Amino acid sequence: MFDGYTSSELMSIFAMQGFAGLSLFSVFVLMALGLAIIFGQMGVINMAHGEFMILGAYTTYLTSGFFQSYLPSLFGGYFFVAMVLAFLICAALGAFVEWLMIRRLYHRPLDTLLATWGLSLIMQQAYRSIFGAREVGVDLPEWMMGAIQVTDLVELPINGLFVMIIALSIAVGVYFLMYRSGYGKKVRAVVQNRPMAEAVGINSAGIDRATYALGCGIAGVAGAAFTMIGSTGPSSGQAYIVDTFLVVVFGGAQSLIGTIVSAFGISQAQSTMEFFLSGSMAKVLTLLVVVGILMLRPEGLMALKVRR
Numbered sequence: 001m002f003d004g005y006t007s008s009e010l011m012s013i014f015a016m017q018g019f020a021g022l023s024l025f026s027v028f029v030l031m032a033l034g035l036a037i038i039f040g041q042m043g044v045i046n047m048a049h050g051e052f053m054i055l056g057a058y059t060t061y062l063t064s065g066f067f068q069s070y071l072p073s074l075f076g077g078y079f080f081v082a083m084v085l086a087f088l089i090c091a092a093l094g095a096f097v098e099w100l101m102i103r104r105l106y107h108r109p110l111d112t113l114l115a116t117w118g119l120s121l122i123m124q125q126a127y128r129s130i131f132g133a134r135e136v137g138v139d140l141p142e143w144m145m146g147a148i149q150v151t152d153l154v155e156l157p158i159n160g161l162f163v164m165i166i167a168l169s170i171a172v173g174v175y176f177l178m179y180r181s182g183y184g185k186k187v188r189a190v191v192q193n194r195p196m197a198e199a200v201g202i203n204s205a206g207i208d209r210a211t212y213a214l215g216c217g218i219a220g221v222a223g224a225a226f227t228m229i230g231s232t233g234p235s236s237g238q239a240y241i242v243d244t245f246l247v248v249v250f251g252g253a254q255s256l257i258g259t260i261v262s263a264f265g266i267s268q269a270q271s272t273m274e275f276f277l278s279g280s281m282a283k284v285l286t287l288l289v290v291v292g293i294l295m296l297r298p299e300g301l302m303a304l305k306v307r308r
Contacts, residue, residue, distance in 0.1 A: 025263050030219075031240055032248050033215075044112045049216075050241040055223060060082040066078075136232055255301075
């Protein structure tokens with residue numbers, strides 16, 4: 001497998017694949033954080049999560065076009081505006097979907113799966129009708145172009161580094177929100193004992209809606225980050241939804257730290273194996289390893305310990 005490569009070339013290959021894995025890790029983390037909040041904290045199987053990501057990507061695409069046409073002098077900062085808009089639009093739609101549909105399906109996970117799967121099909125068709133079936137891409141600002149030369153053989157794209165910074169910043173923000181804020185305490189109280197939380201005055205319905213909106217908003221930010229490393233199409237989100245569920249389940253459905261560790265391990269394994277094998281074979285081997293570990297540890301890598 002390694003015949004014909006010098007040791008320095010092998011080191012460079014693994015370094016480049018490792019960085020490619022970090023870019024994939026960034027998207028996985030942003031997608032999985034939103035899904036971990038919705039699935040892990042609420043027990044809702046959101047099959048439309050990928051479509052919320054693509055809504056964020058299309059929001060970024062439209063923001064890019066608006067700045068190019070009407071505010072060209074400020075084009076260098078459009079992405080920061082696009083991230084905020086992607087979060088707000090996806091969060092608002094998420095809150096509406098929770099009010100219209102999800103709140104009637106709590107404690108019925110299979111029904112939430114079917115309902116959100118239908119929602120994903122509706123959203124995909126809406127994207128095709130509005131944006132067309134062809135994939136679209138955004139123009140990057142000048143300061144995101146190029147790469148940092150590490151060695152003669154290794155270059156790190158600046159846009160990939162920027163996506164990683166976004167992912168880590170969002171992860172830290174979610175950690176402090178869920179574990180160091182009053183809102184996070186209310187969320188964990190509702191998760192652990194809903195009747196008791198309601199008895200002490202916590203509005204569980206409001207917490208559910210805010211939590212679902214937060215998860216969808218983070219998916220929108222993931223979509224904005226996705227435009228930095230790939231093109232956007234109506235069904236692009238479906239390519240990530242299975243991997244995202246795998247990350248959440250493998251890390252532990254209610255553990256945000258486990259989600260991050262799982263995303264890192266799976267992304268690095270896929271990226272490294274894809275260089276030596278086909279992409280589909282790398283996914284199959286990764287899945288087999290994860291399934292094998294889950295058979296030994298079905299609660300995931302870092303299961304949340306709940307006092308009964």
